Amino acid sequence: MKSAPHFTMRQLSAFVTAAELGNFTQVARRLNLTASAISNQIAELEGLLGFQLFERTTRKVALTPEGREFLPAALAIRRQLEAAANIASDIRNRAVGIVRVAAPLTVAAEILPRVIADFVRHRPAVQVRILDTGVEWLSDRVANGEADMALGPDRIASPDVMVETLYPSAWVAWCAPDHPMAAHRHLAWADALQWPLVAAGRDHEHSVLPRLPDNIAATVKSAQIVDNVTTALGLAAAGMGFTCSPAYLAGLARRMGLVQCELTNPTIMRAMTLYTPLGRRPSSWAAALATHIRETHLGPASGIDD
Template identity: 30%
Template sequence: MSIKQLRAFIAVAQTGSFTEASDRVHLSQPALSIAIRNLEQAVGGTLLVRSTRVLALTPEGEQFLPVALRLLQDWDGALDDLHNLFALKRGLLTVAAMPSFAGHQLPSALAEYRQSYPAVRIRVQDVVAEEAVAMVASGQVEMAVAFELDCSDDLAFEPLYTDNFVAVLPPEHPLLDHSTLNWPQLADSPFLTLQAPSMIRQMVLDIVAEHQLALNIEFESHQLVTIIRMVVCGLGVSVVPSLCIPQIEQQGAEWRPIQQPQVARQVGIYTRKRYPLSSAASAMIPVLHQIAGRPPA
């Protein structure tokens, strides 16, 4: 049984005329007759009875007509739904982002995306970089924005930009007299860092170890925003991604670039290699590139 056969049967049943039905479904009368005959062969019995004067449905045809109408409606509805998905008139976008990106650049990207695709629903997971990448690998989200990590070959990483980490300092700290800072200067102050396991923490510790220095770690936290707030309160200094500069300034802290060697990491988009993206997710990628190319607000 085919959709063409269903349309032919419904047209004949509703019009009571092969001539009118042919015009409705854009088939010649011989092709229409063949479609009806093939349908009857498929269901195993006669659905229409016609003579020189009368065209009528058999009892079985009467019972089948509402079923055929429902099947055709479901088919047309499914096609409309699929078209709307591809046309981004509906759909779902699932994305994860590390907090430093989710708290600053992602909202701007979502606002711009929503202007173009208002009917697409969006679900955001604000999680640490490692978890964001893991959510892509497990299929919980279609894409994630995070720092580049050593991860599975099943994942693709598309760079957006390089983030050079900065030192964050409390107001009126003596180190603010310098336009740039070095690691020995930072090592002399009480230091605040993320709790393990954290890729950012490990990057900082690796840099310090390369220079045979030791940080005076006095406070730890799971969130960068908490680290910044503790710096503002004068509990020490820290090193954070430059993504956090808006939060640093909003909370009243100060920041300075770090001299070579810098702590730097690429920020990019993670997707699964063997799974094609939905139209909703594909449309988000150029928006993320556009937002990432803008200077910090």
């Protein structure tokens, strides 16, 4: 009986990524390798399989009929290898006391350090590692085992992830002290939008615009559209317009010299959320940290000025 070919994770990742991107240079950039290394790995895989996976040209690569047929199996094998690696990582981490928490950059910088410092003060053997993660990937990193839990804004989660609302936080406006908005403690959105808005693109599109009435959303004048709320706050501090964020980032905004204005009509809420896995046993340290987050550090506070 002929033995099965011995694939490596690198070969399968190179093949699957090349099938997605269609260009070895882009694959190399994503996998932090050289284009020649990617080409060699795919050539090795083709040698093991005994058939060609790609038609190659100087500009792009395209799957052969055999490559298209093999792709679903390669994806399944890669998923199984990743799952095995994550299970092994869980076992090691339970043994040495490592807890991994995924969080978006602002939460990782503004909220988690205080939570972690308090948690490990009486648990010196525990290591809590923060995984900087985009908001849209928080649930996925918990579901696939990369993180023991995630802390961040509410988003639709995978069915194998439990979502717990810790506390609500309103979207508020931030501006420089000499901005005309600084004279107001409260403003309706329709009045606030007379001034240019510095928008944190993806969050603004997903969390703010859909909750504004169409006639108000249509009046938005964007001074800048950036990827990260920290950048938006910095531009607002430089007088480039006002920006908005959940009020739980008040500490960061005030350290940048910004002034808060509550936004009403409508009041748009955002929930600080804890994501934990369903159907996967957490380590005792991960369970303890989750309890610590629920009960100790993150009480019901909006961050809005009284």
